[in-house]
Amino acid sequence: MLSATLVRTTWSASAGAEAIVIVDAATLYYRAYYALPESMTAPDGHPHNAVRGFLQTITRLLTRFEPRGLVAAWDVDWRPQWRVDLLPSYKTHRVATDDDVAALEEVPDTLGPQIGAIADLLTAWGIPVLGAEGAEADDVIGTMVHRHDAV
Numbered sequence: 001m002l003s004a005t006l007v008r009t010t011w012s013a014s015a016g017a018e019a020i021v022i023v024d025a026a027t028l029y030y031r032a033y034y035a036l037p038e039s040m041t042a043p044d045g046h047p048h049n050a051v052r053g054f055l056q057t058i059t060r061l062l063t064r065f066e067p068r069g070l071v072a073a074w075d076v077d078w079r080p081q082w083r084v085d086l087l088p089s090y091k092t093h094r095v096a097t098d099d100d101v102a103a104l105e106e107v108p109d110t111l112g113p114q115i116g117a118i119a120d121l122l123t124a125w126g127i128p129v130l131g132a133e134g135a136e137a138d139d140v141i142g143t144m145v146h147r148h149d150a151v
Contacts, residue, residue, distance in 0.1 A: 019067040022144055024137040025129070026075045029054045029118055033111045050114040063125065072122050073130035073140040082134065 001068050034054025040049040062070060078092045095106065107115075130140050 019065060020069045020071060020148075021061050021065055022071045022141050023058070023061070024028045024074055024141060025054075025118070025122075026078070027073040028057055028139055029111070029115060032057065033108065033114070038110055046113065047110045048114060048117070049119070050111055051117050054118050058125075058127070070127050071144070072129045073125055073137035073144075074119075074129050076131035076135050078136060080134045080136065080139075125135045 029050045033050035036049035036053045038049055040047065040052055042048045057112045058070065061067075079095075119129060130144075131137070132140060132143075
């Protein structure tokens with residue numbers, strides 16, 4: 001299953017030009033990172049498995065659905081404090097430190113540099129990257145779909 005949301009209440013093969021595809025960028029780059037071997041490297045020798053898999057998925061979505069646009073929803077805050085306040089154990093399995101002050105998401109060493117490259121490539125391709133302080137990509141997607149359905 002592709003990690004994307006089609007902003008339409010119904011879908012048909014001919015509806016592609018009316019649809020907007022919204023992807024959860026973090027879901028896609030983590031999925032690509034773990035799906036493809038780190039032996040996939042750029043000419044400089046650095047791993048680019050997440051970059052390659054991410055871009056292949058974007059290309060496949062654009063080719064398959066032919067939407068009028070694509071948006072990448074970005075995790076500006078991967079673990080919003082308001083969610084932790086509601087559920088203290090929220091994403092604790094992903095926290096790299098027990099220090100409450102610096103609760104950072106644990107990211108594999110070879111994935112971190114690829115995330116910046118993915119953001120740069122999205123910009124170069126003209127794909128809007130949307131995020132919001134205190135929100136995860138899922139929140140951005142939900143807001144976009146809700147606002148679209150209200151129109």
